Amino acid sequence: MNSFAGFVIKEFKQIYRDKRTLTVLFGMPVIMMILFGFAIRNEISNAEIGILDRSKDEVTHQIIQKLEATDAFQVRAYLQDVNEIEALFREGDIKEVVVFEANFRQKLVREQRADIQIITDATNPNLANLVQSYTANIIQDYVKALNSEDQIEQAGIMPKVRMMYNPELRSVNLFVPGLIAVILMLVSTLMTSISITREKEMGNMEILLVSPLKPYHIIIGKVLPYLVLSVVNVITILILAIFVFQVPFEGSYLLFFAEAGLFTLTALALGVFISSVASDQQTAMMISLAGLLLPTVLLSGFIFPVQSMPEVLQWISHIIPAKWFLIIVRGIMLKGSELLMVWKETLILIGMTVFFIALSLKKFKVRLQ
Amino acid sequence: MKSTIVVEINNVSKSFRQLKALKQVSFAVEEGELFGVIGPDGAGKTTLFRLINTLLIPDEGTLSVLGYDTVNEYKQIRPLLGYMPGKFSLYQDLTVEENLQFFASVFGTSVASNYELIKPIYHQLEPFKNRLSGALSGGMKQKLALSCALIHKPKLLLLDEPTTGVDAVSRKEFWDMLKMLKQEGISIIVSTPYMDEANLCDRVALIQKGSILQIDTPTSVVNGFTKPLLGVKASNTYQLLKALKSFPGSDSVHPFGEYVHYTEKDGEPDPKVLQDYLEQQGLQNVQIKLMDPAIEDRFMDLMHTAEEV
Numbered sequence: 001m002n003s004f005a006g007f008v009i010k011e012f013k014q015i016y017r018d019k020r021t022l023t024v025l026f027g028m029p030v031i032m033m034i035l036f037g038f039a040i041r042n043e044i045s046n047a048e049i050g051i052l053d054r055s056k057d058e059v060t061h062q063i064i065q066k067l068e069a070t071d072a073f074q075v076r077a078y079l080q081d082v083n084e085i086e087a088l089f090r091e092g093d094i095k096e097v098v099v100f101e102a103n104f105r106q107k108l109v110r111e112q113r114a115d116i117q118i119i120t121d122a123t124n125p126n127l128a129n130l131v132q133s134y135t136a137n138i139i140q141d142y143v144k145a146l147n148s149e150d151q152i153e154q155a156g157i158m159p160k161v162r163m164m165y166n167p168e169l170r171s172v173n174l175f176v177p178g179l180i181a182v183i184l185m186l187v188s189t190l191m192t193s194i195s196i197t198r199e200k201e202m203g204n205m206e207i208l209l210v211s212p213l214k215p216y217h218i219i220i221g222k223v224l225p226y227l228v229l230s231v232v233n234v235i236t237i238l239i240l241a242i243f244v245f246q247v248p249f250e251g252s253y254l255l256f257f258a259e260a261g262l263f264t265l266t267a268l269a270l271g272v273f274i275s276s277v278a279s280d281q282q283t284a285m286m287i288s289l290a291g292l293l294l295p296t297v298l299l300s301g302f303i304f305p306v307q308s309m310p311e312v313l314q315w316i317s318h319i320i321p322a323k324w325f326l327i328i329v330r331g332i333m334l335k336g337s338e339l340l341m342v343w344k345e346t347l348i349l350i351g352m353t354v355f356f357i358a359l360s361l362k363k364f365k366v367r368l369q
Numbered sequence: 370m371k372s373t374i375v376v377e378i379n380n381v382s383k384s385f386r387q388l389k390a391l392k393q394v395s396f397a398v399e400e401g402e403l404f405g406v407i408g409p410d411g412a413g414k415t416t417l418f419r420l421i422n423t424l425l426i427p428d429e430g431t432l433s434v435l436g437y438d439t440v441n442e443y444k445q446i447r448p449l450l451g452y453m454p455g456k457f458s459l460y461q462d463l464t465v466e467e468n469l470q471f472f473a474s475v476f477g478t479s480v481a482s483n484y485e486l487i488k489p490i491y492h493q494l495e496p497f498k499n500r501l502s503g504a505l506s507g508g509m510k511q512k513l514a515l516s517c518a519l520i521h522k523p524k525l526l527l528l529d530e531p532t533t534g535v536d537a538v539s540r541k542e543f544w545d546m547l548k549m550l551k552q553e554g555i556s557i558i559v560s561t562p563y564m565d566e567a568n569l570c571d572r573v574a575l576i577q578k579g580s581i582l583q584i585d586t587p588t589s590v591v592n593g594f595t596k597p598l599l600g601v602k603a604s605n606t607y608q609l610l611k612a613l614k615s616f617p618g619s620d621s622v623h624p625f626g627e628y629v630h631y632t633e634k635d636g637e638p639d640p641k642v643l644q645d646y647l648e649q650q651g652l653q654n655v656q657i658k659l660m661d662p663a664i665e666d667r668f669m670d671l672m673h674t675a676e677e678v
Contacts, residue, residue, distance in 0.1 A: 002474070002477070003474055003475045003476065003477050005474070006470070006471055006473075006474025006475050007471075007474075007475060009471075009474075010460070010463065010467075010471045013462075013463060013467065014460065014462050014463065017462045017463075018462065202456070202460075203454045203455070203456030204459075204460065206419075206422075206424060206452065206454045206456075207452060207454065207472075208475070209424060210422055210423070210424065210447050210450055210452050211447070211472075211475045211476055212447070212448055212475070212476060212477055213475055366443075367423070367424050367425060367426065367443075368419060368424040368425055
């Protein structure tokens with residue numbers, strides 16, 4: 001049997017024997033998917049809002065009713081004066097105050113435009129953003145209905161916001177691509193770096209180095225099983241996303257899998273690179289978790305939008321592979337992007353992968369020093 | 370038959386940052402020899418092995434293994450070596466048989482083609498061939514590791530502390546196997562912190578703090594110890610050690626097993642005078658006998674002299 005085949009068989013056997021890790025690796029995507037899908041939601045439900053209605057006419061009443069009718073909002077206070085707004089926010093429970101200007105309907109009919117002011121508590125910017133867009137959406141729906149029913153020409157009550165691609169603002173749609181990135185980072189980067197450093201720690205690397213195995217044999221042999229595992233995990237997440245959470249999939253599956261494969265390679269290359277720097281499993285794990293997984297979760301746009309970060313962090317986010325992968329996958333899944341629309345991001349990922357593979361091949365020593 | 374040199378080491382030094390692991394080491398190992406490297410932990414044994422197996426490059430000096438230079442021709446050397454690192458622990462999650470098969474395949478051979486060589490060692494393990502190697506006893510693990518190191522019929526076997534942490538019976542069995550491999554014509558370099566194993570080697574190098582103290586056959590090493598040696602025993606060893614050290618003219622006092630080994634600075638100690646002195650010091654059941662020096666006595670002696678210089 002040739003030495004490379006022997007090495008790969010051994011790797012698969014070892015992974016297969018380690019039932020606990022295997023359960024975690026296969027179970028994690030499912031558990032995370034369910035957690036993110038059901039428990040950790042960015043949707044608003046029962047957000048408490050206040051209303052300052054200076055007009056108190058038919059139109060404003062209807063809009064307020066619309067707002068109340070959704071599960072998203074719960075009108076908790078009706079204000080009489082602008083000065084009360086600040087005090088209300090200070091209490092802390094109110095997320096938003098909607099202000100209708102005086103003579104709302106009159107203005108709407110006569111001048112074809114009327115203003116609504118939406119004031120949000122931006123201590124939680126994500127929530128504020130969400131609440132605001134949600135409100136705008138509801139108002140817009142109303143205006144649309146108004147236009148068709150009452151034939152009022154282009155009644156313009158509008159904060160000009162439209163939510164494309166994810167009109168219900170379902171967070172699961174956004175989480176799925178991020179989740180794929182995190183899982184791939186965990187399986188590929190963390191597991192590969194641990195598996196290679198384990199050989200070093202147990203002293204077996206000395207024998208492998210003395211053996212006729214070439215450095216790239218060892219690296220590919222280590223990486224191959226995790227590549228297979230990653231593909232299985234991506235498929236699991238995709239099936240759950242589409243069939244359990246009804247996440248839309250607009251683009252091409254072929255492109256999706258090609259990009260996912262590319263990102264897996266990036267993650268594996270990173271794992272190999274980490275193992276060439278770290279001398280034991282502990283260090284490898286720390287680097288993978290603190291140095292890669294955390295930034296992937298926090299800075300890639302997975303949970304917090306990159307645009308709302310300070311500029312420094314936005315710069316840092318550029319060097320995080322997951323950020324580019326997220327742009328690509330969100331594009332493919334939600335917008336139906338084709339390669340032409342994501343080629344720049346794809347090129348960046350390819351560049352990163354080549355860079356790390358070259359670096360680790362160079363750093364992988366044929367000796368101990 | 371003319372003997373040839375398999376390993377030649379010339380003035381080799383190696384440092385790790387501030388630590389001088391090896392200082393100006395030179396020696397040669399002949400073909401078919403069972404060569405022992407004896408020294409305490411931290412003496413530089415492992416560094417020496419890693420220099421020989423090409424995993425480390427010397428700071429100074431040259432090493433030639435099986436006629437090849439370890440720096441430039443490491444690719445020719447590596448397939449000819451059978452190496453068992455000190456830390457080597459096999460793959461605990463693979464079975465005995467799988468471990469052996471793995472090392473056979475990695476070295477481009479099969480278990481069947483070299484079975485004859487490892488048979489005497491491996492047949493003891495065969496009843497457990499489906500057991501995970503992590504579940505083997507220490508002695509069994511070392512036998513399996515030896516089988517794995519031998520599976521590609523190496524010309525030179527490098528064993529770094531193969532018997533450390535192994536019980537006495539397994540240690541003896543292990544050395545019996547080494548003797549048998551020597552008969553097969555394989556040159557072996559083995560390191561050990563156990564002095565008693567030195568007698569089983571053809572030649573030994575005594576190493577301490579990165580320097581070689583002496584290289585010779587075990588008998589000659591022991592013969593280098595010329596002072597008369599007394600073995601002293603009493604019911605309280607700690608008190609005995611203190612008393613012996615305070616005795617006028619006392620030179621070396623080392624506890625080895627049952628007896629405390631004792632020499633005097635000038636010539637022959639008088640057991641009777643010593644016995645009286647010790648009993649005066651309040652020690653009971655004092656027994657004194659003349660002893661044959663062993664290799665550890667010589668080692669302590671050499672170490673002592675090296676430190677004085």
